[in-house]
């Protein structure tokens with residue numbers, strides 16, 4: 001780690017004015033500082049700021065403070081009943097120890113797990129734009145298949161963010177001067193373009209203060225299905241977050257997002273449109289899955305992710321609709 | 337800089353560089369070497385301690401951020417003369433081979449049994465509802481603690497035994 005000044009903020013205003021790198025749970029940032037991928041001159045500890053650690057009712061939804069831990073959010077009885085997809089996705093990530101420290105804001109802003117991003121002896125445009133991308137021509141089975149640019153093929157690793165995207169959450173941001181704005185979570189993340197170092201639209205001095213969950217999708221069936229190299233404590237290869245509203249055999253609404261396949265939680269409106277108003281059937285799911293993976297993979301090592309995503313998508317939809325046995329352990333029906 | 341911490345019930349004031357991790361403070365400044373350093377990157381769980389009662393990886397904690405916090409290490413839950421139920425069960429069941437991961441396993445299991453008793457769900461809990469201590473639940477909940485010797489079956493047996501004793 002390079003030397004840095006430590007500053008403990010006690011109000012969001014202080015943190016914004018301190019013009020340093022924010023640290024919350026530290027589970028991602030400290031890791032990156034140890035290997036000198038991120039080298040802040042000033043570290044601004046926001047964990048002692050009051051009012052950012054609560055989950056409160058917000059209309060029919062919830063307002064989740066940025067410092068709420070991943071554990072507290074996944075265990076919250078309101079979340080378990082109304083947004084079970086979110087609890088499942090969080091519990092699918094990392095370990096109990098990490099979830100106890102990791103925060104809602106930090107989870108959204110965690111950096112990619114592309115191995116070359118971690119290896120300072122290799123060129124990486126996400127670390128230093130213009131330097132080159134070692135993953136191209138290197139090995140890359142964790143990379144993205146959608147939404148990449150010629151400058152960076154990295155995937156976003158968060159599980160929680162995928163569920164929040166399917167659930168159409170919003171992110172509340174406080175600018176340095178104090179004004180609050182709220183944006184849909186999909187608009188938080190940038191396309192990599194020629195500046196893959198900038199993962200999000202946040203500007204210097206911006207602090208995420210909360211995540212807003214809209215009203216629960218009452219009566220929907222929800223699943224977070226994550227495929228990984230080992231059964232637990234591993235980043236996803238692909239994941240599907242799905243909340244489906246049905247009437248009889250007909251899919252009325254499909255809220256879907258896909259993880260570990262793009263620089264941000266991936267969505268595809270055409271896919272949802274192809275499903276809505278249709279009776280669930282294997283033929284329908286196969287067609288829609290083909291549309292979802294119609295693009296080719298940008299790196300030969302991720303070609304397998306197209307097949308894996310196709311199969312995971314179909315399995316998830318079968319699990320949520322009439323086609324599969326409904327007693328699967330990871331299905332939860334939202335309660336009023 | 338200086339930070340005041342309560343470790344195993346005793347208050348300490350430690351002087352340190354801003355870069356110091358809680359793990360290095362415990363081992364090198366306070367001489368509590370029961371807490372182990374495996375990976376130093378949150379990947380193995382050998383450094384698990386309780387922070388205000390919750391399990392965390394001390395290698396991913398900055399000492400400076402824990403002013404006033406209460407830390408419990410393996411030295412704080414039992415002693416050779418008075419082993420905790422989990423410590424006893426690990427000895428009884430041979431829940432280790434080399435023993436390097438063991439303090440982390442025991443600290444993690446200490447918190448895990450409390451989490452289950454409080455009804456905390458895991459990824460494998462049916463309907464996110466009231467969990468019970470099945471082998472599957474234990475494997476999922478203890479996945480943050482790796483064991484290079486792969487003593488996992490005996491670790492789970494030891495935890496199950498300690499849970500029975502506590503009932």
Ligand SMILES: Cc1cc2nc3c(=O)[nH]c(=O)nc-3n(C[C@H](O)[C@H](O)[C@H](O)COP(=O)(O)OP(=O)(O)OC[C@H]3O[C@@H](n4cnc5c(N)ncnc54)[C@H](O)[C@@H]3O)c2cc1C
Pocket residue numbers: 021022023024025026027028029030031066070092093094095098101102103104105106107108109110157158159160206207208209233234235236377378379
């Ligand atoms: C071994 C290991 C396995 C893991 N496995 C998974 C997994 O399977 N799935 C998964 O989703 N995640 C996984 N993670 C990642 C983990 O979820 C993240 O490290 C964690 O969520 C980050 O949260 P934090 O509060 O610790 O962030 P920090 O490390 O404190 O911060 C991360 C970034 O966010 C910024 N930041 C934090 N809070 C704010 C705020 N309020 N406003 C503005 N900026 C802010 C920081 O400046 C920093 O850039 C794993 C991590 C480890 C170490």
Ligand code: SF4
Pocket residue numbers: 112114115116117123124125126127132133134135136143151152153154196
């Ligand atoms: S894919 Fe992105 S993160 Fe990975 S080496 Fe290339 S530029 Fe860096």
Ligand code: FES
Pocket residue numbers: 372373374375376377378379380381382383384393394395396
């Ligand atoms: S030493 Fe902390 S998790 Fe490995």
Ligand code: FES
Pocket residue numbers: 431432433434435436437438482483484485486487
């Ligand atoms: S007993 Fe050797 S690492 Fe677990």
